[in-house]
Amino acid sequence: MSKIAKTAIISPKAEINKGVEIGEFCVIGDGVKLDEGVKLHNNVTLQGHTFVGKNTEIFPFAVLGTQPQDLKYKGEYSELIIGEDNLIREFCMINPGTEGGIKKTLIGDKNLLMAYVHVAHDCVIGSHCILANGVTLAGHIEIGDYVNIGGLTAIHQFVRIAKGCMIAGKSALGKDVPPYCTVEGNRAFIRGLNRHRMRQLLESKDIDFIYALYKRLFRPIPSLRESAKLELEEHANNPFVKEICSFILESSRGVAYKSSEYSSEEKQEE
Structure with a gap:
């Protein structure tokens, strides 16, 4: 009643x-x-x-x-x-x-x-x-599953945020964010991967594969789009390659990636 x-x-x-x-x-x-x-x-x-x-x-x-x-x-x-x-x-x-x-x-x-x-x-x-x-x-705006967005963040129209991402508070985001990435800043760029969410959703071997995939994608040469195309050609049957690389290639606004911003945190892990 x-x-x-x-x-x-x-x-x-x-x-x-x-x-x-x-x-x-x-x-x-x-x-x-x-x-x-x-x-x-x-x-x-x-x-x-x-x-x-x-x-x-x-x-x-x-x-x-x-x-x-x-x-x-x-x-x-x-x-x-x-x-x-x-x-x-x-x-x-x-x-x-x-x-x-x-x-x-x-x-x-x-x-x-x-x-x-x-x-x-x-x-x-x-x-x-x-x-x-x-x-x-x-x-x-399109937001996938298991996404966390910090307080006071503003996101531009038509931006896509894929599954498992973390957007830090007080960010201003104007570009797309691929799966499992963490972004921060004004304008926000990828700073690393969302380890916490990956551990909740994925097996260890899959996490290792995704880390290695992003390292290859985010090399300065070739470009991000060219790297994504190459990965799809070489690993056409891998679901993570399809998910991540297809997202990158379908982006109309571009990906929130800048090599100098991404590398600092990840290099400390190596």
């Missing part, structure tokens, strides 16, 4: 599943759908065509599904789809998609979005991610 505060304002067109809790002074618009076990604390606003998955908890003054902050948006149909078991903390803002993108913003499962996180239109966030306080995502 759902538990709904008397002061909540809920459209009769909204779909509220069983076991949902809606706190005082929440506002729920026409196209909103709340799956089982969703919990809204007080003063949450949900608008537009917004779906919230099972057992997701949203804290006070979060605003989800309102009109995208894009001057090209003219009221066309778009969606915000949020998966299961997410924690969305105070004052978060998440916008739906636009006609100029994929027409939806997607958030996976088991993510933590801390206070004051902003997720703009057409972003795609995987699962098991942590976005710390004040992280700002511009439009069309």
